[in-house]
Amino acid sequence: MTPLIDEEVIVLTGANQGIGYHLLTALAKDNRQIAALDINGDNVLDVQDDVPARVRYYECDVTDTDDVNTVVNDIIEQWGRIDILVNNAGVARVAPFQEQSIADTRREFEVNFFGYQRLIRAVLPHMLDQGIGIIHNMCSGTADTGHPGMSGYSATKGAIKAFVRSLRLELRDTDVSCTLMVPPSVNTGMTANLAYPEWMTVGPEEIGHKLADKIHSTRSVITPDRTTRIGLSLTRRFPSLWRRITAGVVGSQK
Template sequence: MTPSNDEMVVILTGANEGIGYHMLTALAEDDHRIAALDINGDNVRDVRSDSVGQVRYYKCDVTDTEAVDTTVSEIIDRWGRIDILVNNAGIVRVGSFQECSMADIRNEFEVNFFGYQRMIRAVLPHMRAQGSGIIHNMGSGTADTGHPGLSGYSATKGAIKALVLSLQLELRHTGVSCTLMIPPSTNTQMTADIEYPEWMTVEPEEVGRKLADKIHSTRPVITPDRTTRIGLSLTRRFPSLWRRMTAGVVGNTE
């Protein structure tokens, strides 16, 4: 029997700001129980004060395996189950390939790829034991198109896409689903250094709330709306269009 919203437990990483924060507020309004993970919890605590018993903040660095395992164990001890994981934590280093050091790229992979892996490894045994669960992973259109000035970030998202495709095959008979959530270009602090024209970006509140509405979806690829889905399809089919759209958006990266 599928549990109701107020019985389900959602783990959301990167919950303190941007898309993650607005997913958190929307899920709290829908009476989900949410374990909100981030290294900073100032904004999460405000949501928690309005949703006593529903939202709990866990200070957790997804680059720390021990911290991830301990946090997931604490969530299980408190609520007894994990129904949905949203791997949303992410960082980006904006700059040309030559400007970005190997340490920069490793740091992006530690958060954006290995951080996702750590979370999946920690929750998957519990989901398989209960015979159900959904693992959402925040992807990006840059996994298919690339992006000037975002070579490291794009590479992490390409790795996430390949990981999700593999897990979808491995988990297809287990009751556990694995998805890619792909937002449009979003006006967050993480993308503040990218000089997108205003028409190319969407506010994080709109994106977060739309993705929260699809938290129970098990579709292989989830977008917040039809516009994003069409945009992704066009940029994949017509790469020259994407090259023109991104020309100069991060300044001179030559």
């Protein structure tokens, strides 16, 4: 079906599962136009079948610069614009540092850090020419606190945090905003190997829907709710509390 030209267009990476999938479904129910990017689109295609005029799946490997540039150009050609980018694609290797290889960490950076940069490099010139845009980047409290068994993942999120803060300063005289989205601990495939207590985690559907409600926020740091904001503040202020909470969440961690 023909896209609805001149309506706002949202680009969402990592859209096939976890927070990304539920963010996609919430945005689709809210009649948004979404270009959904992922290397696997089985779940996205089901959503696309329901609302083909508003959701389109684009197979995209965020570690491939040519792939990213081609997909972004296709989106602009087919939809006419890009108003919001949500960098959500992510991977994590859960294991103690000594069991992780350089290749493991390099893979995490290629997806979680350079993947974000590739999308921003492709989208930002268009947003600046357009005169407006929002770039959301999924971050994590581990950027501040660290996390046992997730040294590489935490490092990528720390890098994203510093990068976004710098880019936000560079864009301060424009109408393009750059933000960090920080969810709580979420029950996804990425955290399946972590023995979190049940009270500590939240379902991805809840977080996806709450973040969808904040899709137009330009705050520097966006959390899905007040509880998450307070929790992040407490773990930063009292690191000993975070050490106790995460003690033993990785079975082989000493």
